[in-house]
Amino acid sequence: MTTAPARVRVAPSPTGDPHVGTAYMALFNKALADTTGGQFILRIEDTDRSRYVADSEAQIFDALAWLSLTPDEGPHKGGSCGPYRQSERLPLYKEAANRLISEGKAYKCYCTSDRLETLRKIQQAEKAKLLGYDGLCRGLSAEEVAKNDAEAKPCVVRFKMPREGEIDVRDLFRGRLTFIAAEQQDTVLLKSDGFPTYHLAMAVDDHAMGITHVIRAEEWIPSTPLHFELYRAFGWDAPVFAHMPLLRNKDKSKISKRKNPTSLLWYRDAGFLPEALRNFLGLMGFSLPNDQEIFSYEEFLKHFDLAKVNIGGPIFDLQKLHWLNGEYIRRLPAAELEKRLVEYAKRMMHRQREFADLPEDQLPTETFLRDFEVKRRVRSRVLGGLAPELMTSYEVNPQLLAPIISLIQERMHTLGEAADYLPMFFTRDFKYTPEDFIQKKGTLEDARNALAAAREMLATSDFEHPEWLQSMDEQAREKAEAMGLKLGPFLGPVRIAVTGSKVSPPLMESIRVLGKNEALRRIDAASAAI
């Protein structure tokens, strides 16, 4: 579609955790840059001092890097169009605003926020159709302006929107959109603290940075006429605007942190793989030929075409992401999964401090899912207290994880879910009651017998024998049959004794990982306890 190199950008505000919507926009912007041989720019829109969060910028950058959506230019990377932080470009905005004032295209407004608030209340009370600034200062004479300035009255700069006719804007997906000029208002361009608003900063920077395509969220459509008029006032060519659909909560409202995890840190902490999340975001409003749902970024690029974006707002379905992440985990080479798990555990050790001393069931991931009733099967966890234990053991014995990985790989959907399977390999004492050992239609006596039989079978076996697994299987069947049991009920008590749970990776493989001594010790402990 577009063959000329596109210069595109993502322009987040450093006001909190890095947002999943930022990653979504970054993906589509970067894809356009990469398919056209252009550049993808990160610009930090830190023009709101009251909402500024110091860590935020670094986290945004880290999160994008985590997702391999690293910008070609940006505050951390440099580039020919810097600085890339708006707070460092203030003179540019001031100059632009002054230019508009001197050309009669903008004006100083001395209205106090009190007046504005009162105005708003009146408009609401009157159920006025048009809400917003009434243009009082638009008609101020030069003398009045001079007088106000002489008195050093604080002021903002407002744009003179045309008052007659229609304003046509173009959207790549929607074509021509027409707005009535009279329904527009004179928006603030420069705040009284000398910082620009989004509108001014965006126009000035996109022009200065040579942005060719503005791919942004749909929520910006209502201010697009302003943006077109601004470009016109400056005498600049407007870039192509493409308004992407908004990611949605389950109730179809714009995705929000009260109703959905929106922080990229959350996804990382829950153990989602960046390539899976990126793939999932690529599925939002876009699809590849032949029903292909799992794809690398390179494959995504091969088929990427802005014209094929679906503009109905997609609901962010955590359940499907969970499935997709499981697919990615299963496709990882075992050694790679091990590496990811170790990295994840290390990270969790640090994050744990930030999670304070919350009990495990109240860690952010768990709490969130419970509160918002995501299906119980989506149990994104964090390793929590297990991480230090895991890392200590791993440092002593780097061979530790490999055999375990092969047992849990096809069971995990997130790295965090390793927490469901790993404790049995590190914990020496389980909390169980005799009742836990009683199988359906069975007795405690059956359980004791099963433990004794299994103990004997294991004690006399050679764990190193290549056909150990097969041998154990055969013997277990024989012993079960001798006791008049099926294999399941026979192994049930053994599973509890050895793993501490009714649910575990395959029993014999798990026992082999534990080793003969530890397995026998656990069986003895259980026998003594019941």
Place this chain on the structure above:
RNA sequence: GGCCCCUUCAUCUAAUGGUUAGGAUACUGCCCUUUCAAGGCAGCGAUACGGGUUCGAAUCCCGUAGGGGUCACCA
């Protein structure tokens, strides 16, 4: 409320005027099985509604309904 955008299974989507409207997630059942998974097979399930245009409409047009966004010295 004004303005604007959107509308195919519960969810993500395919079908660029001719298909029994396809796939995936979720759900259900069966198979496999040593619990849990994973895997295999099958089932459930949609063109919001009403009018046109057309031999023929999910697809084009109009209307209605529904949903969403926006109306800050936030972005």
